[in-house]
Amino acid sequence: MRHTHTGSATAVNQQHPSTNMPPYTITYFPVRGRCTAVRIMLSDQGQQWKEVVVSLEDWMKGDLKKTCVFGQLPKFQDGDLALFQSNTILRHLGRKHGAYGKNDSEAALIDMFNDGVEDLRIKYIKLIYQEYETGKDAYIKDLPNHLSKFEAVLAKNKSGFLVGDSISVADYSLFDVLLNHQVLSPTCLDSFPALKGFVQRMSSRPKIKAFLESDAHKSLPINGNGKQ
Numbered sequence: 054m055r056h057t058h059t060g061s062a063t064a065v066n067q068q069h070p071s072t073n074m075p076p077y078t079i080t081y082f083p084v085r086g087r088c089t090a091v092r093i094m095l096s097d098q099g100q101q102w103k104e105v106v107v108s109l110e111d112w113m114k115g116d117l118k119k120t121c122v123f124g125q126l127p128k129f130q131d132g133d134l135a136l137f138q139s140n141t142i143l144r145h146l147g148r149k150h151g152a153y154g155k156n157d158s159e160a161a162l163i164d165m166f167n168d169g170v171e172d173l174r175i176k177y178i179k180l181i182y183q184e185y186e187t188g189k190d191a192y193i194k195d196l197p198n199h200l201s202k203f204e205a206v207l208a209k210n211k212s213g214f215l216v217g218d219s220i221s222v223a224d225y226s227l228f229d230v231l232l233n234h235q236v237l238s239p240t241c242l243d244s245f246p247a248l249k250g251f252v253q254r255m256s257s258r259p260k261i262k263a264f265l266e267s268d269a270h271k272s273l274p275i276n277g278n279g280k281q
């Protein structure tokens with residue numbers, strides 16, 4: 054296991070002021086994968102975190118897997134609280150850092166869009182890991198059918214965010230998935246002006262920009278099998 058530290062240099066540790074230790078730890082493989090949305094959100098919210106990087110070789114030994122609730126990573130620690138499931142982690146952080154809507158109705162809409170993003174993420178992961186060579190062309194051809202749904206929402210909500218008038222968990226998820234799709238198909242947003250504007254705005258939020266330009270992020274492959 055390799056230990057690295059990353060996160061915003063300007064972050065103030067609110068939770069462990071005496072030890073100056075980041076309150077959060079992400080344990081994951083050396084890929085962007087299912088942690089990018091979490092990392093983007095932590096960066097944007099000015100939080101620090103610690104990374105525990107697990108090599109495939111270490112993972113295959115099985116000891117860590119046995120301790121994971123669903124036998125999978127990422128694992129996220131917030132002090133004594135250990136969480137699994139990337140979307141649970143996102144929602145937990147959304148609740149803590151004010152990125153989960155301003156009332157129950159907004160929170161429900163955020164869940165809805167986040168689940169919609171998760172549907173697209175699962176299709177993307179299936180393509181990458183199971184049928185990249187045989188399915189890529191058909192996947193890209195079908196992509197507008199999925200992107201158009203998010204385009205319609207963003208075109209309608211004048212705030213520039215998916216829900217209400219402030220950034221939420223669903224925006225971080227959508228942004229991450231769109232970045233991956235722009236690598237898969239660089240022109241995929243060309244006929245979606247609202248999505249393109251959304252990606253531009255999210256990319257230029259100063260703390261997100263700094264994170265995306267960091268070596269910690271850039272040095273990681275998007276996926277574990279080298280396909281993207």
Ligand SMILES: N[C@@H](CCC(=O)N[C@@H](CS)C(=O)NCC(=O)O)C(=O)O
Pocket residue numbers: 086087118124125126127137138139140
């Ligand atoms: N639904 C889970 C999926 C987690 C998942 O698929 N983890 C993969 C890596 S991205 C994993 O741990 N693979 C190793 C294994 O299953 O042994 C989440 O969102 O966190």
